[in-house]
Amino acid sequence: MPVTRENLRATVEEVVQAQPITDIHTHLYAPPFGELLLWGVDELITYHYLIAETFRKADISYEAYWALSKTEQADLIWQTLFIENSPISESCRGVVTALNDLGLDLSNRDLNEYRQYFAHLTPEEHIDKVFSLANVKEVVMTNDPFDDLERSVWDNGTDFDERFKAALRIDPLLNAYVETGREKLSAGGYNVDEELSDTALAEIRRFLSDWIKKMSPKYMAVSLPPEFAFPEDSARGKILRECVLPVSREYNVPFAMMIGVTRAVNPQLRLAGDGLAKADMRSVENICRENPNNKFFVTVLSRENQHELCVIGRKFPNLMVFGCWWFMNNPSIIEEITRERIELLGLSVIPQHSDARILDQLVYKWKHSKAIITDVLADKYGDLLDSGWRLEREELVRDVAGLLGENFDRFIEG
Numbered sequence: 001m002p003v004t005r006e007n008l009r010a011t012v013e014e015v016v017q018a019q020p021i022t023d024i025h026t027h028l029y030a031p032p033f034g035e036l037l038l039w040g041v042d043e044l045i046t047y048h049y050l051i052a053e054t055f056r057k058a059d060i061s062y063e064a065y066w067a068l069s070k071t072e073q074a075d076l077i078w079q080t081l082f083i084e085n086s087p088i089s090e091s092c093r094g095v096v097t098a099l100n101d102l103g104l105d106l107s108n109r110d111l112n113e114y115r116q117y118f119a120h121l122t123p124e125e126h127i128d129k130v131f132s133l134a135n136v137k138e139v140v141m142t143n144d145p146f147d148d149l150e151r152s153v154w155d156n157g158t159d160f161d162e163r164f165k166a167a168l169r170i171d172p173l174l175n176a177y178v179e180t181g182r183e184k185l186s187a188g189g190y191n192v193d194e195e196l197s198d199t200a201l202a203e204i205r206r207f208l209s210d211w212i213k214k215m216s217p218k219y220m221a222v223s224l225p226p227e228f229a230f231p232e233d234s235a236r237g238k239i240l241r242e243c244v245l246p247v248s249r250e251y252n253v254p255f256a257m258m259i260g261v262t263r264a265v266n267p268q269l270r271l272a273g274d275g276l277a278k279a280d281m282r283s284v285e286n287i288c289r290e291n292p293n294n295k296f297f298v299t300v301l302s303r304e305n306q307h308e309l310c311v312i313g314r315k316f317p318n319l320m321v322f323g324c325w326w327f328m329n330n331p332s333i334i335e336e337i338t339r340e341r342i343e344l345l346g347l348s349v350i351p352q353h354s355d356a357r358i359l360d361q362l363v364y365k366w367k368h369s370k371a372i373i374t375d376v377l378a379d380k381y382g383d384l385l386d387s388g389w390r391l392e393r394e395e396l397v398r399d400v401a402g403l404l405g406e407n408f409d410r411f412i413e414g
Contacts, residue, residue: 107362
């Protein structure tokens with residue numbers, strides 16, 4: 001069916017809304033992980049973005065806030081950001097969107113009524129509803145084998161909801177080998193030393209192989225600081241070069257680098273206290289050039305790095321640019337980045353992931369992002385139509401399927 005100028009916007013919107021999504025990076029967990037799966041209104045309201053916003057408005061000390069129960073924290077945030085101020089930041093708007101789409105009455109602003117709604121749900125029931133509302137068919141978790149609670153779940157078997165896929169997160173191995181990674185590896189039965197001898201490097205490769213076999217991860221991943229360099233004369237550089245990259249090639253498991261986070265800018269905010277800085281993107285060029293048989297997912301946290309990443313993506317087909325990560329996940333910036341990527345890389349990108357920490361965030365993060373993706377695609381297809389190009393609806397379906405899932409699958413399987 002041909003697409004015309006008259007039906008273009010409606011057709012693009014229909015196609016985007018109908019396409020089931022693969023959310024390639026989240027912090028969500030399947031129900032067997034117990035308390036690691038966060039959901040419900042109190043978790044939604046005490047998301048770390050909202051905690052940081054609250055301290056800009058509420059007259060409360062850090063110590064007093066952290067002494068509150070979860071319910072009391074949610075009450076304070078609700079009163080401060082939603083009642084005493086209009087909830088127009090993206091994080092506040094997200095709460096409003098999620099609660100509204102779940103069918104709750106936002107006009108009464110009754111937090112206890114919203115709590116009662118969630119109190120009558122099981123995690124499994126809520127997962128089904130949220131996935132349906134967001135039209136998400138599967139999510140990729142963030143799985144840390146260095147976490148004792150999570151490791152025990154994997155050790156007991158992995159027979160859980162197939163909509164939850166694994167990703168092997170290795171931050172303690174690369175970013176804190178001497179401080180914590182080595183000790184954790186030793187406790188797990190791996191013969192490692194601080195000097196990273198040949199024996200230790202072989203044991204680290206065995207550790208990665210063991211967990212790839214156990215998890216069947218879609219990729220390995222790490223968050224990296226802005227000062228990350230490749231090559232790098234450090235424990236991180238040696239483990240990356242001698243262990244991670246060879247194992248990644250051997251098992252055809254891509255390596256995802258999320259670059260630019262600065263930890264504990266304000267440690268009194270705890271998880272909410274991390275920040276960002278501009279990274280040296282020559283490291284990405286170097287690692288892609290020197291490892292042409294490896295596959296890399298890359299996203300960056302600084303707005304200033306986005307254009308550089310797109311240009312690097314044009315030069316290296318073993319690099320997949322993905323998502324608007326963390327502080328980039330705001331509508332004005334998502335639109336700018338999505339346009340920039342489409343203009344430089346065409347349809348060979350993964351425009352978004354939710355980075356959701358709370359299950360309910362899937363609802364608003366994808367609703368808000370799909371509206372932006374629709375706008376960008378409608379403009380770009382409009383340019384084609386204005387130039388006399390014939391456009392078929394089936395071609396839109398093909399393109400959108402790639403952007404929202406199939407690009408990910410093809411990159412992993414290729």
